Amino acid sequence: MTDTTIANSQYRRVLLKVSGEALMGQGSFGIEPGMVEMIADDIAAVSRSGVQVCLVIGGGNIFRGVAAAAKGMDRTQGDYAGMLATVINALMMQNALERAGIDTRVMSAIQMSAIAEPYIRRRAVRHMEKGRVVIFAAGTGNPFFTTDTAAALRANEMECDVLFKGTQVDGVYSADPRRHPDAQRYDSLSYQDVLARQLNVMDAAAISLARENALPIVVFDIHSAGAFPKVLRGEGRFTKIIETK
């Protein structure tokens, strides 16, 4: 069934960055299938409304190169392992979306022809025009980056209207709210504010890439059912990062 309130949304094409960590649900590692299903149902509702959707999924629930490097692993090798973690998450999400009746394609930045299409920009656009949800896997394909940067990069390439970052927190705060419970949440901020105040909700490369194309970023908490359709309608708590004159 089409949600007409979403169908009337201001957005034509959007990229949702799904936190890898969110897929853990109540756990502390890996994937809780119920959580993937819940997020997939939300994505399905938005896709059915006619908004074109593409996804980048993090890998922090499985592997982060920087954490492995802190324990002595070669950073580059660790980053490749992290990118493979995002492929696992992408396949899980593809399966959940298909069970929800949504056509999907996984496109990987690292060639893996048995399980995913190679990333080709024009093909990705075409898939979305046909109503398929495209899941971009393996980040940028390069070490020393994150999936936030991959999300900003693909959102620019796909000419998305907005990048939604669905994460653990309900917006950008004056300091990390997990460590500073008294931190203040912002309703909106400029790219420059985020960079200058070192508000580490996203890495600087991602913010800079978004600023290049004046791509708005909306940070919201993805942990509850209906969170994605709700933020798309401009409801609930979130922070918008935009260019301010």
Ligand SMILES: Nc1ncnc2c1ncn2[C@@H]1O[C@H](COP(=O)(O)OP(=O)(O)OP(=O)(O)O)[C@@H](O)[C@H]1O
């Ligand atoms: N100023 C800030 N405002 C909001 N969150 C912040 C801030 N500084 C740091 N954070 C932290 O940033 C985290 C979100 O970014 P992070 O890259 O860790 O996760 P993610 O991208 O959602 O997950 P993954 O890397 O698994 O995909 C939040 O959980 C929060 O603790």
Ligand SMILES: O=c1ccn([C@@H]2O[C@H](COP(=O)(O)O)[C@@H](O)[C@H]2O)c(=O)[nH]1
């Ligand atoms: O372009 C990229 C994207 C990711 N990585 C590595 O993968 C992990 C998981 O991604 P998160 O953004 O942390 O969820 C990341 O820590 C990197 O190790 C990468 O190298 N390049």
